[in-house]
Amino acid sequence: MFAKLVELGGFGVEAAVTLTRNGLLGPVPPAALARVVEAYRHFHVTPAAGVAIAAARWPDRTAVVDEAGSLTFGELDARAAGLAAELRRRYAVGPGRTVAVMWPNDRGFPLAIAAVSRLGADLLLLNTGLAGPRLRELLTREGVDVLIAAPDLPPVDFAGPRVSDLDALAAAGLATGSAAEPPRRPGRLVLLTSGTTGTPKGAPRRLSLAELAEPFVSMLSTVPLRGGEPMLIAPPLFHGLGLLWYGAALVLGCPVVLLRRFDADAVLDALAVERAAALVAVPVMLRRLLDRPPRRLPELRVVVSGGSALPPGLAAAFMDAYGEVVYNLYGSTEAGWAALATPAELRAAPGTVGRPPRGATVRVAGPDGAEQPPGEVGRVLVSGGLTFTGAADGLLPTGDLGHRGPDGLLFIDGRDDDMIVSGGENVFPQEVENLLAGRPGVADVAVLGVPDEEYGQRLAAYVVPDPDAPPTADDLRKAVKTELAAYKVPRDVVFVEALPRNQTGKVDRTRLLEQVTG
Template sequence: MITRLARLCGFGAEAVETFARNGLLRPVPPADLARMVEAFRHFHVTPATGVAMAAARWPDRPAILDEDGSLTFAELDARVVALARALYDRFGVRPGRTVAIMWPNHRGFVEAVAAVSRLGADLLLLNTGLAGPRLRDILRRENVHTLIAAPELPPVDFTGTRTGDLDELIASATAAATFAATSATSATASAAASEPPAPRRPGRLVLLTSGTTGAPKGATRRLSLTALAEPFTSMLATVPLRSGEPILIAPPLFHGLGLLWYGVALVLGCPVVLTRRFDPGTVLRALDRHRATAMVAVPVMLRRLLAHDVQPLPHLRVVVSGGSALPPDLATAFMDAYGDVLYNLYGSTEVGWATLATPADLRAAPDTIGRPTRGTTVVIAGPDGRELPPYEVGRVLVGGGLTFSGYSGGGDDASTKASTKAGAEAGGLLSTGDLGHRDGRGRLFIDGREDDMIVSGGENVFPQEVENFLGRHPGVADVAVLGVPDEEYGQRLAAYVVREPGARLSADELKQAVKAELGGYKVPRDIEFVPAVPRNQTGKVDRRELGGTMSS
């Protein structure tokens, strides 16, 4: 299987060298190899395949390390089979039906995802923070047949909503949530269970966009070995992960970043350390206790770790940041504290991962997102779709095997159609919605969002540049800079700043600093000091909540 992956990469020698260095090319007994091939034949490129193949190759190796203890790959696979059988028999989960999963970072999530994908059903991953009308709308829009939710997360108040097409969902949701909570965590689930029928084709994977400016949309994917080969191998060639070494995944697994790195851990046979909620002290203790060599986190988590007591972590070789923009000051401060172990991954729910910045890149240019991974095309395009020369700012367009196949559940709104049209005009590349540029060494930089750039008094201004500058200013703990309407200038910048404890910053001080460094037309007209900048679970600024907070 690994050899086939190397051939598909189109650069076999480099792939073989990479897999050997990462520990994937060790001999596999013929019987185990046969089981791995059989798993791939039945379940294709899905979480079910990853679990089954890992169980065949490393049955006694820890797969999950969470609050409930340790679970080996063989135990995990047995529990997945038992849960899949029960979902098939008791809840009628079949190919063509959509199952939603709402579970925090815990073995229950891993088991449910693998069980559903083993049945060939479509898989919708839900944000554990969703509730009320927003959640009900998503369940209806995505035509969810069965909802599996963690027992501590009553996902929706069904009182008074037993009408129309939610009737079947309500009945199955209550039962499935209770069943999954007991079956997926019971000791008897590891007993041998008969296999449900293997699906003829894999189900779709539907990830929700972050929804920081509007309703979350479902982005769908069907992955293939061919599509994954080059970017996966390119990533492994750059990031020094090794088979069998523990990796702590802090971002939610329902988000693309967390799910991506769980998939990487499965392929490498790495034990995955999970915590239901992010707590700096808990994470640092877990990294030390399990001797984890890698961690995945979003920038706000890195900042919280730095604010905690910095402690030696001699085993930590890799820290991958993603999910939202990595502030340059944070990149430098984190590497000063924990060494040159930081990698910055750029991508989105729609485009998958697109670029990767190494520690050397971040030392040379802390605000870079790095370079495209092999198998991915990144173009900085002008209004006519043609590629721009270095240092000119344009739209960031991405193409490759990891881009999504469209929005589910009727998500073809005006913005979706505009983005698709822009991508088609640029030779099939997909617009990320970001504006960026390249430098003379080929490194990529993000200047802001297309819909964030403002024209103030005839000048183009990118809030991200001002936000990055203010983030480096002494006494600033956090900051968000947005464009807001202005009667005189058309638009203006507004900055929302969180002071560090004990700092005595003034708005005039910050304005003078921006004027001296960036220019007078980039000075925020409004600077408001706030207790906190509202962010979602991946660290992105929640603009709707921020606007509501500031206006109240």
């Protein structure tokens, strides 16, 4: 890795300074360095390489903390090697085969993905909430040969083997002392899109160090993470946001704190007990944390929000409670990481998603594909080291519409397919949603476009009221008319008990509409 940074010329100097400051670069004993080189040569840029390299450098440092206790990097790597040997021996897992992993946030997830990637098989990460026909369709469509699923998940209609007892298999592999032969090339990593409006689709990646170096170093130069500091990752690791930061934690040798289910009190307790310096969360999780009395968390310096739009008022409220710690990450499963906003930028330009990392490109394109001037809305296109295989002409449409401010900061106005035309005016539901989310008495809100016989489309706001001080529909309509425009006022304001969300925190629009229409 370090040699590759040198090849990048002037950027190599910047990278060396950044990585030294973050504690990644430093003296490495010759024997450990040899194991680092061998791990990269065998496993390339994969979870297996990340665990093996961390084990070579910091074998006795904690790798994972969960409800069952903790594992060191050395223990995690040894178990992954044992599990890989048994997966190879019993189920012929290897190049050309696809293994799906369906596991919640505990030690089983990093163990499973490290073992599978040791074997060069394609790795498909499944949402633990999938079930029934949709899950069967996915397993068939993606050509899954072996399913690794947590034992407490429901039965799965799958013709192939289902593997659940990872500890027993890892122990059996370690007992035999046999090791699976390293693959000649890495398998693909396949992430699923969120599937909030339909069946999730696979987004395959095969990563390289050269592609990842610039955006990774750019992230570390912006976000003040240091090697060895605990990081609590609250979103599912099968989701791009959780997986991205798990990869960063591996590279930095950071202990990862995992909870199988999100609970605001449990998260706050874990942050305090483990003295975590970083928290990764989706916006709805930050909202739930703010519902609890603020805790004293002096070690918490970084809170990364991503996975869905961060309402400006929520970012400000969280920083008012916990300090200038919020970083807003913009990206998607297909596009990877596209932009990052710092706390200072979120204060100065509420609602911004920041700027692209070095090595990535973001274009706000008009109808002719050319860059839009500041203030003009266009399609957001991205490219960079984390963009998934299949981006045409180097630029991938995110499906979002956005604009740049006069200082170059990026703002997302909404999804391309969410924008509605009501009475001849273009309306972006997210703008109205952000405003309503900051109104007194609004605990949660989603704004959607729905068909309208007279205007073609109209806005509908679905509001979860604060039971102690609920707003009225007229209050909310008046706020939109006063602060935005009359044509942006939702015709429908529907009060609901809760908004249905998927496990990555996004509103499930299909379920919401089914819920309110009966």
